[in-house]
Amino acid sequence: MATLTFKDFKSDQEVRWCPGCGDHAVLAALQRALPKVSQALNYDKERYVVVSGIGCSSRLPYYMDTYGFHSIHGRATAVSTGIKVANPWLTVWQACGDGDALAIGGNHFIHAIRRNIDINIILFNNRIYGLTKGQYSPTSKFGAITKTSPYGTVEHPFNPGSLVLGAKGTFFARSLDVELKLNEEIMTAAALHDGCSVMEMLTNCVIFNDGAHKDLSDPAVKADHTIVLRHGEKMIFGKDRDRGLIYDGKKIRAVHIGEGGFTEEDILVHDAHTDYIGLHMALADMKGPDMPVALGVIRDVKDITYDDGVRDQVKDVMAKSKIHSVDELLHSGSTWEVK
Amino acid sequence: MQHKVIDAKDVVIRFAGDSGDGMQLTGSLFADMSAIYGNGLSTFPDYPAEIRAPHGTVSGVSGFQVHIGSEKVSTPGDFCDLLVVMNPAALKANAKWCKRHAMILVDEDAFDEAGMKKAGFTTDNPFVELGVEDRTLVVAPITTLTKESLKDSGMDPKAILKCKNMFTLGMACYIYSRPLEYIYEYLEKKFAKKHPEVIAPNKKVLNDGFNYAANIQAIPNTYTVAPAEHLEKGTYRNITGNQATAWGLLAASEKSGLSLFCGSYPITPATAILEELALHKSLGAKTLQAEDEIAGICTAIGAAYAGNLAVTTTSGPGLSLKSEAMGLAVMAELPLVVVDVQRGGPSTGLPTKTEQSDLNQALYGRNGECPMAVVAAHSPAHCFDAAFQAAKIALEHMTPVLLLSEGFLGNGSEPWRIPAMADYPDIKPPFVRGVLPEGEKFKPFERDPETLVRRWALPGQKGFEHRVGGLEKNHAGVLSTDPANHALMVAERAEKVARIARDLPELALLNGPAAGKLLVVGWGGTYGHILSAVREIGDVSYVHFDYINPLPANTEEVFSHFEKILVCELNSGQFADYLRAQFPGRRIEKFNKVQGQPFLVSELVAAIQKEM
Numbered sequence: 001m002a003t004l005t006f007k008d009f010k011s012d013q014e015v016r017w018c019p020g021c022g023d024h025a026v027l028a029a030l031q032r033a034l035p036k037v038s039q040a041l042n043y044d045k046e047r048y049v050v051v052s053g054i055g056c057s058s059r060l061p062y063y064m065d066t067y068g069f070h071s072i073h074g075r076a077t078a079v080s081t082g083i084k085v086a087n088p089w090l091t092v093w094q095a096c097g098d099g100d101a102l103a104i105g106g107n108h109f110i111h112a113i114r115r116n117i118d119i120n121i122i123l124f125n126n127r128i129y130g131l132t133k134g135q136y137s138p139t140s141k142f143g144a145i146t147k148t149s150p151y152g153t154v155e156h157p158f159n160p161g162s163l164v165l166g167a168k169g170t171f172f173a174r175s176l177d178v179e180l181k182l183n184e185e186i187m188t189a190a191a192l193h194d195g196c197s198v199m200e201m202l203t204n205c206v207i208f209n210d211g212a213h214k215d216l217s218d219p220a221v222k223a224d225h226t227i228v229l230r231h232g233e234k235m236i237f238g239k240d241r242d243r244g245l246i247y248d249g250k251k252i253r254a255v256h257i258g259e260g261g262f263t264e265e266d267i268l269v270h271d272a273h274t275d276y277i278g279l280h281m282a283l284a285d286m287k288g289p290d291m292p293v294a295l296g297v298i299r300d301v302k303d304i305t306y307d308d309g310v311r312d313q314v315k316d317v318m319a320k321s322k323i324h325s326v327d328e329l330l331h332s333g334s335t336w337e338v339k
Numbered sequence: 340m341q342h343k344v345i346d347a348k349d350v351v352i353r354f355a356g357d358s359g360d361g362m363q364l365t366g367s368l369f370a371d372m373s374a375i376y377g378n379g380l381s382t383f384p385d386y387p388a389e390i391r392a393p394h395g396t397v398s399g400v401s402g403f404q405v406h407i408g409s410e411k412v413s414t415p416g417d418f419c420d421l422l423v424v425m426n427p428a429a430l431k432a433n434a435k436w437c438k439r440h441a442m443i444l445v446d447e448d449a450f451d452e453a454g455m456k457k458a459g460f461t462t463d464n465p466f467v468e469l470g471v472e473d474r475t476l477v478v479a480p481i482t483t484l485t486k487e488s489l490k491d492s493g494m495d496p497k498a499i500l501k502c503k504n505m506f507t508l509g510m511a512c513y514i515y516s517r518p519l520e521y522i523y524e525y526l527e528k529k530f531a532k533k534h535p536e537v538i539a540p541n542k543k544v545l546n547d548g549f550n551y552a553a554n555i556q557a558i559p560n561t562y563t564v565a566p567a568e569h570l571e572k573g574t575y576r577n578i579t580g581n582q583a584t585a586w587g588l589l590a591a592s593e594k595s596g597l598s599l600f601c602g603s604y605p606i607t608p609a610t611a612i613l614e615e616l617a618l619h620k621s622l623g624a625k626t627l628q629a630e631d632e633i634a635g636i637c638t639a640i641g642a643a644y645a646g647n648l649a650v651t652t653t654s655g656p657g658l659s660l661k662s663e664a665m666g667l668a669v670m671a672e673l674p675l676v677v678v679d680v681q682r683g684g685p686s687t688g689l690p691t692k693t694e695q696s697d698l699n700q701a702l703y704g705r706n707g708e709c710p711m712a713v714v715a716a717h718s719p720a721h722c723f724d725a726a727f728q729a730a731k732i733a734l735e736h737m738t739p740v741l742l743l744s745e746g747f748l749g750n751g752s753e754p755w756r757i758p759a760m761a762d763y764p765d766i767k768p769p770f771v772r773g774v775l776p777e778g779e780k781f782k783p784f785e786r787d788p789e790t791l792v793r794r795w796a797l798p799g800q801k802g803f804e805h806r807v808g809g810l811e812k813n814h815a816g817v818l819s820t821d822p823a824n825h826a827l828m829v830a831e832r833a834e835k836v837a838r839i840a841r842d843l844p845e846l847a848l849l850n851g852p853a854a855g856k857l858l859v860v861g862w863g864g865t866y867g868h869i870l871s872a873v874r875e876i877g878d879v880s881y882v883h884f885d886y887i888n889p890l891p892a893n894t895e896e897v898f899s900h901f902e903k904i905l906v907c908e909l910n911s912g913q914f915a916d917y918l919r920a921q922f923p924g925r926r927i928e929k930f931n932k933v934q935g936q937p938f939l940v941s942e943l944v945a946a947i948q949k950e951m
Contacts, residue, residue: 013817046801051641054809061806062818067798069644070808071637072667078602078634082641082649083798085625086600090645090798108637111630310627314620321621326590329622330757335576336375338567338756 004035008045011065022177022203023057023124029183030093030122031064036184037191041091049090051080053105055097056131057124057203074105077112080119081306088307091191092119098139099129102158106138113167115306116195120187123160123198126205127212134208146208161284164198165277165299171197172284173297176217177204182228182295189297195305216293225288229296231272234264237292244268252282254291272300344516347562349379349408351416352511355433356425358401359391361504365423366403367752369511372521374577374754377566379408381867383415383937384750388607388690395449395457400432407515409565413718413867415751417939421514423507425449425481427458427465434469442475442558444510446503448482477557481506481548488547492540502544509548516563519545573756580719580748581608583755584652584678585615587726589622592648594727595734595766599624600647602638604631604657607690608746609680612652632660636677640664643673644807646797648730652678654746655697656687659704666705668739669832671807672784672793674768675739676729677711680749683935692935693747695863696910701741702888702917708829710836712740713887717866719748720755725885727763734768736839737792743887745864745909747937771796771803781805783816784828791835840889846897849873851880854900857951861907862887862914865938869907872943879947887914890921898925905930905950907943 009031017023037043048066052058053076061068067090071079080094101109101123112119128146129135135148139160143152164172171193173186183201190197202213216226227237227245235245242257244267255262271279280299287293323329352369356362363384370382385402392399406416418438424430426449437443443466455465466472485506489499512519523542530538552558578586592599601624603613617626625647629635636651643649653661658679668675681697683689701713712732716725722744729742771794775781781803784793796803805816811828813819850873861869862884873881882897884890898904904927906915912929919927930946932938 044801046799046804049645049798061808065804067804068806068808069641069671070806070810071640072663072809075633075637075664075667078629078637079641079644081627081634082600082602082638082643083645084641085627085638086598086642086645086647086649087797087799107630108634111634310625314623314625317620318623323619323621325760326586326593326622327760329586329589329619330576330760331574333576334371334375335574335757336377337574338377338570338572 004038004045006031006035009034009064009066011063013062015063016059017056018206020204020206021056022126022201022205023060025177025180026122026124026183026201026203027060027063029180030187033184033187033191036188040188040192043091047089047091048093049083050093050095051076051083052095053097053100054131055100055129057095057097058100060095074100074103075108077101077105077108077121081108081112081115081117084117084119084307085310088118088311094119094121096121096123098123098125098127098160099137102138102160102163110163110167113164113169113196113198116170116303117306118195120190120197121199123200124203125160125200126203126209127157128205128209130205130208159285160198160200161298162281165281165284168277169198169299170195170301170303171297172200172280172299173198174200174202174284175295176202176213178217179295186297189300193300195303215288225292226295227292229270229272229283229294229298231270231297231300234267234269236267252286272297275301343560345560345562347564348410349406349412350421350515350562350564351404351406351419352421352423352515353402353404353419353433353436354423354507355400355402355429356504357394357428358387358389358399359394360401360425361501362401362403362425365504365508366405368508368522368525369517370405370752371525371577372517373405373407374575375521376517378564379410379412379567379570380577380752380754381406381412381415382752383747386691395426395428395454397428397432397458400429402429402433407564408567410567410569413871414937414940417941421511423511425503425507427454427460430465431458431460431469434471437471437474440474442477442514443471444477444479444507446481446507447478448480475559479510479551479555484547484551485544488544489540492543494537494540498537502541505541505544506548509545510552513549513552514558514561516561519549571756575754575756577752578720578723578755579611579750579752580716580722580744581611581680581750582615583720583722584716584726584742584744584749585612585619587723588616588648588650588676588730589619589624590723590760590763591727591730591734591766592623593760594763595648595730595768597646597648597734597768599650600627600639600642601625601650601652602627602629602635602642603652604629604635606632606654606657608682608749609652609654609657609678611749612678612680632657633664636661636664639675640668640671640673643668643675644671644798648734649674650676650678652680654680654682655684655700658697658700662705665711665739666707666709667809669705669709669711670809672737672832673739673807674733674737676726676733676742677739678726678742678744680744680746682746689935691746693745693864693937694910694933694935695745695865695908696913696933697743698887698910698913698917701743708833710833711888712736712738712836712839713743714740715743715863715885715887716748717863717883717885719751719753722748723755731764731766732839732842734766735792735842736790736835737769737795738836743863748864769794771800775802780815782814783807784812784814786814786831786835790838791831837889840892843886843889843891845893846882846884846891848897849881849883851878853880855880856902857947858882858898858901858904859907859947860884860904860918865907865909868938868940868943871940872947875940875944876947879951884914895922898922902926903928903950905947907938907946909933909938
């Protein structure tokens with residue numbers, strides 16, 4: 001097998017996202033992650049299928065020189081599911097937006113997670129409908145002023161992490177578009193995860209929701225407003241690496257190390273592999289101003305996958321059944337002869 | 340009274356009761372037993388949408404009609420020779436289906452004041468009220484007799500009452516001289532594992548019913564219906580349309596060498612296809628019960644892209660939900676079979692009743708210029724061949740195909756001479772082979788110049804990486820909004836479907852001369868009824884369409900020899916309108932019925948004779 005590089009995953013199509021759009025960086029991270037994944041798992045390029053729905057981010061399959069399916073609005077997850085069940089040998093990546101996956105495609109999204117089908121979902125969350133030019137999405141903040149909410153929305157947004165974990169997701173990670181290295185790391189972990197992996201990418205929309213995540217991505221505040229979680233590492237964050245998360249007996253809290261009697265000893269160590277979903281839920285739910293927003297792989301646990309289940313059941317029934325051809329099927333049960 | 344045994348050519352029996360009375364089972368058992376006995380057979384389950392509608396009410400009546408004959412029979416029969424009713428509501432709902440000399444068998448115990456009131460009778464004689472007092476009435480205390488029969492069985496009173504249908508079935512078996520062995524075997528098989536204790540009581544109550552009927556004087560004559568003699572030699576089985584559809588798809592899977600994938604959401608009356616496919620994993624079938632109708636078709640589209648024989652099954656309202664995704668399959672030019680078991684519409688409509696009113700939706704129900712091949716099944720057993728052909732067209736022409744079935748076909752059953760798979764053709768999808776020359780890219784929408792079919796490269800094939808999707812593309816698979824390209828692709832997609840006609844059998848006359856004043860036309864599940872009607876009339880010409888889009892290539896030629904065409908269908912004239920659009924200037928008349936019920940042969944005869 002030839003070693004694959006970044007270039008092998010770049011198609012000859014001109015990338016038509018707006019200059020400055022966060023999607024460029026996510027695409028670049030994916031094109032950098034897949035060669036590493038291919039090496040780690042011994043995959044050839046033809047094994048990848050990239051699926052998408054409708055929206056700006058859903059143009060991604062055209063920019064990948066892999067098998068690709070640009071489907072219809074909201075349905076990428078269902079198409080991905082069909083591909084993976086039909087041929088579990090394929091490795092399926094999916095690009096979808098917050099409107100695509102969480103509004104029109106919400107049903108397929110939660111059910112894919114419930115089934116734990118082995119697909120890798122990159123959820124581009126810019127909290128806006130970009131391709132239709134600026135309407136609020138299911139992740140727009142309460143009160144968001146958009147073209148369809150000129151006086152502000154009066155509805156609460158989804159936190160995709162809570163939704164994924166509420167559906168008992170086995171893998172959830174979150175990151176910012178600009179975090180190229182972290183994103184490569186997350187995508188590699190998602191590829192290695194056997195089951196439904198959801199990667200929420202907080203992306204900027206320069207045209208319709210500029211600064212969508214600047215309270216997290218602005219270099220001046222990023223270190224204090226976010227925490228990067230890595231399995232087995234202490235939950236420490238802050239510009240001066242002097243803050244951390246502790247469990248006070250009731251809830252997770254952010255503290256200053258060395259203040260209020262808290263030492264580094266008290267800081268929690270991230271366990272992405274624990275079955276205890278409540279802990280991951282608490283981490284995924286963290287938000288400012290009191291808490292940092294969690295980035296990195298928040299949950300990564302093993303469970304049976306849907307595609308394995310389907311395949312194994314077919315094998316099992318084949319081994320036990322007496323019917324192995326359509327002729328045998330047609331003659332099974334009650335029949336009679338006309339002579 | 341002198342008891343006579345009469346040799347009947349054919350008889351129609353209708354079992355009717357509360358939806359919890361087990362009438363569907365009773366009817367199916369009678370039908371299966373008659374099939375194995377060698378009779379010609381056709382069945383028609385007619386039941387409400389509610390699982391247990393209000394007890395004793397007319398809306399909750401469930402019926403099962405079975406027509407058996409000493410020759411092949413084509414329809415479940417218009418009117419019945421024996422009506423079995425388990426309560427007053429069943430009598431009220433079904434008395435109109437009795438022949439002039441019919442026998443009506445009733446459970447006297449259910450005809451108490453409360454039961455009569457619930458059914459809405461206003462006098463104390465329901466037979467007079469319904470005008471059927473002159474039929475042969477067999478009024479038997481079936482509930483009491485069942486209780487008596489099973490008093491020492493150790494069964495609880497509720498379970499005993501559930502055996503009433505077996506007592507009734509025993510009586511029907513006496514009246515039509517049916518051997519009970521088949522039902523014994525059925526009971527033994529069905530309950531051997533889980534409830535062996537109920538086998539003996541059920542056999543007993545069946546026997547007691549049989550003997551009771553033999554002993555009372557109320558049944559003047561009994562009948563025999565000899566096994567059909569002129570049937571083609573071979574091994575036969577009884578089969579429902581939904582089962583045959585599932586099996587036809589499995590046959591196509593075997594003949595194409597592709598695994599079957601079915602993504603579906605449960606919906607009446609199509610669910611049994613999904614259930615049947617789920618049973619046959621030993622033939623490699625994968626079934627995915629999706630979260631909704633849209634996921635059903637979209638998982639199937641994904642499976643098609645990955646190289647499976649992809650199927651989704653549904654009924655009218657579900658087809659509406661799948662519209663956008665069908666457009667995607669048309670645009671991506673992927674093989675897909677969409678099965679629509681039609682029911683009364685619009686909206687939720689009449690879920691358990693039959694209709695042919697989804698034809699327009701099948702032909703036109705998508706945005707854009709969106710041609711899809713449409714195939715229709717014409718009898719329960721024909722669902723096998725129709726499903727096989729639908730899959731063959733889809734796989735060889737790289738197109739989604741809509742297979743129209745009907746509730747009447749899906750739930751109905753008939754004997755079927757089991758075919759040999761060796762007699763079915765192989766299915767050869769246009770797979771790409773080999774490797775592309777260095778530096779060359781695969782052009783996914785490049786077409787075969789003869790058929791306009793594109794080639795199929797499966798993910799996993801080295802060097803053929805390409806993208807498909809809902810956006811317009813050029814032959815190279817590159818997005819294009821070029822006006823000329825769009826016009827070309829629209830025309831090519833339409834022409835590709837039109838050229839399927841080259842692979843279709845010609846339209847053949849099923850009755851009557853090849854030229855004349857009147858040609859009767861049908862499509863889909865009305866086949867048996869129309870065939871019976873034209874045979875009864877004699878020399879009237881008749882053709883039946885199994886292929887709706889494209890139409891058989893000789894359609895115009897066949898039509899050209901007739902002055903007038905009469906299209907009979909169970910909708911307001913959708914196929915007739917379609918034919919009028921295709922053949923302007925031809926005189927095309929309509930005979931329609933939209934009652935959620937099949938045609939009656941008698942009304943067809945009258946309608947056809949009026950046009951002659």
